[in-house]
Amino acid sequence: MFKCIVKEDVPMVKLLVQGGFDVNIVDDRGWSPLLHAVDMDNYEMVKAILISDKCDVNIKDTANLRPLHMAAMHANSKIASQLVRRGAKVDVVQIRGWTPLILTCRANCVQTTRLLLLNGANPNHTGLNGHTPLSTALNLALVKKFQKCC
Template sequence: MKEQLFNAIRQENFSELEKLLTNNPELVSTKDLRGSTPLLLATYYGLYEISEVILKFPQNIDEQDASGNTALMGVCFKGFDHIAKLLLENGANPNITNFNGATALIFAATFGRKGIAGLLMEKSANTSLKDDKGLTAADHAKMQGLREMVELLENKKH
């Protein structure tokens, strides 16, 4: 059943996904070989509508994969602003760290996702958190030469 669930997500099969989760709500917390939950997989692939279906079922929205990344971190890396907003509206925590100490804001800053960084900061993302290398989101933006991102992060420290 687990494989059916992940295939339904990849194939964007709404009816199969909803049927599987309705009949087996515990599947919402199952993980694939990479440690991804259904929500992590759907958000990573940018599947907004599928993510909405999955979010109808009770779960830990901040569940981490095998690298310690959350769904919110993945969309910050990928640049899916609309899904970042959906996750934040559903209670995703922007200050969780992965196994390297990175936060969603550090990912947004590193990859130049200014819109997402603004959303994260509106939801109290901590701009002073440092990763395992001792670098903040602003430090990562500086290293990438992202001047506007640096200004955003340094003008709204929390």
Template sequence: MFQPAEHAPEWAMEGLKKERLLEDRHDSGLDSMKDEDYEQMVKELQTIRLEQQEASHCAEPWKLQLTDDGDSFLHLAIIHEEKALTMEMVRQVKGDLAFINFQNNLQQTPLHLAVITNQPEIAQALLEAGCDPELRDFRGNTPLHLACEQGCLASVGVLTQSRGTHHLHSILQATNYNGHTCLHLASIHGYLGIVELLVSLGADVNAQEPCNGRTALHLAVDLQNSDLVSLLLKCGADVNRVTYQGYSPYQLTWGRPSTRIQQQLGQLTLENLQRLPESEDEGSCDTESELTEDELPYDDCVLGGQRLTL
């Protein structure tokens, strides 16, 4: 049900509820309405004055309307791909940063939804109107994270073009709540064109995940994506960068099927980073223990008054 930020209007709509788990909802309402509810929503949207408003933005009641999911009219117009209406609304609210950057219950801005619904032209209009591309959703994803995860090169281009050097660097280096940069996500999903574009724009090809220190090259080995390995090497990926456990990308090739990747990395990796860490102690595994009597394991176990021999 639509609710204003402070009180319910007389013309509030009903029927926008649908049972679903919050964590399983990625589209912020996409396909969440029955046909009659959607038609009613469109009628309400069409009541918005599309000509230039003489009244101040604060006096426009439609700006205060929210669904139970926290979606504004602008969110809904984007979700349901009402492009003409969306563009007109964006034109009217240009410069109203509080409205255009409003985040729903999943912390999604209209820009997040434009990317999710694969509408790069809407994303462009939102950016020009002042939408902040660095705001994060409930998983810590910026709109660029989502574009890289979905493999939408057009959206990636829109989100990275005409950004100031410092601003672009901040977006490229941002990590979501899983510790992934945009380059990590593009690598995980194998979008080579996006990987190459991000690196050309200044993304750190050797950025490490905070959880275990894997770089995009480590991820490429995990995924056994030889084309991605070749591209990352071409882009300057460091073959000798190790995870927090001390593993080089080459060491992760052991036990995996791609001999091509192993050969690619073996020619470039330092010799001491080609051996698995545990292999260094193989010689000592078969030798007898040389512990002194004082260093022998504690064996003073007694059962029924009798000392047990371990």
């Protein structure tokens, strides 16, 4: 299945999923087909994998990175919305203590930030670096202002 995902062969992935392929299998990095599809920012591939009712939308890799973290990093609100609808936990923490909300604030994605907040994400969670979603967003805004000045 991983080769089909890399080749972006959505019809073949659909066939594999419908045929009962284990969509929670992981590679040597602990990445599932869903994590790969989200990392490739491929909405149609994500939908094809989510056809399986056995798909674990909260599956994590060796760094506790989950599909919703990846969607947040890529500022992909469409994929994030699909994951949340399928039961993705909005306050999961990866190895650096970052939640999807912190990552979407770093990516400056208003749509995904709103989606996560409306679905109960904690805006006061503090990552291991001491930053919260709010401080992350403010730092990004300040950097942009300084760049305009200089």
